[in-house]
Amino acid sequence: MRYLLTIFWTLLLVNMLMYVAGSMVGSSYDFGTATTLGVVAVILIFIISALIPAQPTEEQ
Incomplete structure (x- = not known):
């Protein structure tokens, strides 16, 4: 369950970040790019959590 919640919240937050940052810069929002970056972030989170003891x- 924690993996599903990690995937859900990471994808949601990265998409929100891309939307807000794109609006501030004046560019258009692209769902595909934001989701791809979200998947990369999820993979990095899982790798980092596996490396931490x-x-x-x-x-002493």
Whole structure:
């Protein structure tokens, strides 16, 4: 379930970011480009979360 929520929110937020940034610059919004960047962001999030150790380190 957490993977589905990660995909949903990342795609939603990247599309929103592309829409707002495009409006500020004056360019048109392209759903395909925004979704492609969202998928790349999802893949990067999954890779980074796999590289981070799950166990807390022991403090002395």
